[in-house]
Structure formats: structure tokens, C-alpha cells
Amino acid sequence: MIYLDYQATTPVAPEVADAMRPWAEHKFANPHSPSRWGREAAAAVEVARGDVERAIELEGGRIAFTGSATEALNWALKGTIERAPKGRNRIITVATEHAAVLDSCEWLAGRGVDLTVLPVGEDGLLDLDDLDRELDERVLLVAVMLVNNEIGVIQPVCEIARVVHDAGALMLCDAVQGLGRVPLPEGPDLLAISAHKIHGPKGIGALWMREGEEPEPFVHGGAQELGLRSGTLSPALCVGFGAAAKLSRQRETRDYDHVQHLWSCAVEALGPDWIINGSTEHRHRGNLSIRRDRVDAARLLADLREIAFSLGAACASGSGRPSHVLKAIGLSYPEARSSIRLGFGRYTSEDEIAEACSRIAEAADAQEPSFA
Numbered sequence: 001m002i003y004l005d006y007q008a009t010t011p012v013a014p015e016v017a018d019a020m021r022p023w024a025e026h027k028f029a030n031p032h033s034p035s036r037w038g039r040e041a042a043a044a045v046e047v048a049r050g051d052v053e054r055a056i057e058l059e060g061g062r063i064a065f066t067g068s069a070t071e072a073l074n075w076a077l078k079g080t081i082e083r084a085p086k087g088r089n090r091i092i093t094v095a096t097e098h099a100a101v102l103d104s105c106e107w108l109a110g111r112g113v114d115l116t117v118l119p120v121g122e123d124g125l126l127d128l129d130d131l132d133r134e135l136d137e138r139v140l141l142v143a144v145m146l147v148n149n150e151i152g153v154i155q156p157v158c159e160i161a162r163v164v165h166d167a168g169a170l171m172l173c174d175a176v177q178g179l180g181r182v183p184l185p186e187g188p189d190l191l192a193i194s195a196h197k198i199h200g201p202k203g204i205g206a207l208w209m210r211e212g213e214e215p216e217p218f219v220h221g222g223a224q225e226l227g228l229r230s231g232t233l234s235p236a237l238c239v240g241f242g243a244a245a246k247l248s249r250q251r252e253t254r255d256y257d258h259v260q261h262l263w264s265c266a267v268e269a270l271g272p273d274w275i276i277n278g279s280t281e282h283r284h285r286g287n288l289s290i291r292r293d294r295v296d297a298a299r300l301l302a303d304l305r306e307i308a309f310s311l312g313a314a315c316a317s318g319s320g321r322p323s324h325v326l327k328a329i330g331l332s333y334p335e336a337r338s339s340i341r342l343g344f345g346r347y348t349s350e351d352e353i354a355e356a357c358s359r360i361a362e363a364a365d366a367q368e369p370s371f372a
């Protein structure tokens, strides 16, 4: 199989698996218990916390581990509304956000929160003037992602945070697809990340919180994590996240250069018939979202089962629903149906990308006459 679905998840790095092994096998103590073994596990969790915080490289805050980035985003949105000052009851977000943000915002809107979902241009970028026009003294929180999971477009998060702060509001950034791939911008007050997108394990994410801007607790119980989030932490998952974060810092330039090279190989092997979805300039190049006229992308996927790629977000792919992101950048229904997403990175070889792209181009050529 050639794996080209790096936005859905990334292969676990061998160094990460090695670091996790003792904690998955015999170091089973509860990191919240006072025994010697418990304290050893707690110390390992703190080392991992430091490694993740260093990879984020933001000053003036700390992370809380969560069960996923989805949990972190739910917590950030719902827990910030919970502690909102009187009169600030508005949230602004963007039409191309991940479902974890959009669905949480809709849920809050159903409970009386005033929600504005801003459009994006054909390039997938938010227009800062649109945002500026909407900002007023009622806005509590603005949620904008860094790198889009479906089309790879990078939003100008630093500039967005500046105008948001000028209006006295807070900024939440979903940096799940950004961490380890592009530098994380200064500015957000809350930032969500996930281990399995940086060659770490599934089942663990984190919320970075600026000091003083911690949301109200969302998961209640033993308050094990910083007194803010309940549930026994898994040392194995925390250690894996820490190892993945450390590795992504060490390999930052190498991984970045490799991805740039793979992008060029992919574009060359695909040939001139494909159109790139979203901005070609402001984007992470390990995400190649493309379309080709009159191609049935679902049929491509079925014809090329030994290549793992996707039609859009992994969570919406099986639903048959047209992607909300492709719709938001103005694609027609047939254009969205002709779109595929190739995601590649650290462990993708040049040969793999060239072979997969040639086979995709051939399969598209073969089906062209039959699809109207």
C-alpha cells in the first residue's frame, strides 16, 4: 500500500513506539497515585509536557493533555463561554473550520450564543476586512484554524489575533494540521493540537492556554490534569506525544524540505490536467487537494484500493455529504465530486509519490469518457 492520507493520520514514528513501549507493557502505575511507581509515571508525564510545550514554542501559557484535539476544541469553546463576562456572548468562526469547531459552535448557538460564520474566498483565505467589520464589544471568542485539513490553506493567524485582541476578544486556533509542519504563530490565547497528526499515538491531544484565560472545566471528576480536566492520564500516550513533539522539532527543516520536494514530484507526475483547490501560495505543501474535470473521484478511490488517499476530511469521507470546505471555496457539486486529497510527509518516498500520482493520472484518463 502507498499511504497518502497524512491529514487523516500519520504513521507512528519508530522512536515514538520505542518510547511508549515500557509504559504500555510493564510500567502501569497510575500517575496520580503517591507510590514510588506513581511518582515515576507522573515525572514521565511532566517530561512529555515540557517536550510538547517546547514544540509549541508559545510564551505565557501551558498545556493540558486531553483525549483528543476534538475534546480540546470542545473544551475551549464551551468552557470559555461558561466564564464569559456579561454582555460578551458572541462567537465568530469560519466556514472552513473542522467539524469539532463548527459543530460545537452550532451546539452553543442552540443554547443562545450569537454565532457568526464568516465565508472565505476562492483561495480558502479569510478576508481580514470581513472579520474587522464583524468585531464588536459583544464578541467573546474568534476561532480560526491554522492549516486547513482538507485543502492545506494557511490562515494568517497572527494578523487575525491582532485584530481580535484590539476588539477585546480572545482567539482560539485549531493548530492540529500546523504543528510540526509550519511555525506556530504568536497570538492565539487557546490552541488545540493532536499527537496522531505528528507521528504520535491516537487518543491524546492538548489544549494550550494563555495564563489567566483557562476555560472552565468541561470534563468533571478527579480534576487530575492541572485541576482543570478530569480522568486518569495515560503515561504511555503522554510519553508518545512528548517523543513525537521532540522529534518534530529536531526534524523540522528536514521534514519541511522533504515535503517541498515531494510536492514537486507529485505535481510533475500528475500532469497538467489537475487544478489545485485553494491558494497555491499560502498552503502547507504536504496537502495536495486537486480536481480534474469530469473525473469521478469516488470511482478513482475504488479503482486504486492499494493507494490510501481521500476525497476530503476522513470524518466526512464516508458520509456521502459534499465537503463543506470545497463548497465554501465556491466549488460546484461536480467539481467537489472530482476532487481528491493526497497527503504526504516524513515517511513518503519519492518513488511512492511518483508511482501513486502516475497511477491516479492513468486511472483518471481511463474513466474520462464515461463521466458527465
Ligand code: PLP
Pocket: 007, 008, 067, 068, 069, 070, 071, 098, 100, 145, 147, 148, 149, 174, 176, 177, 193, 194, 195, 204, 205
Ligand atoms: N482539527 C483538525 C484540523 C483536524 O484535522 C482534526 C483531525 O482530523 C481534528 C481537529 C480532530 O483531532 P482529533 O483526531 O485529535 O480529535
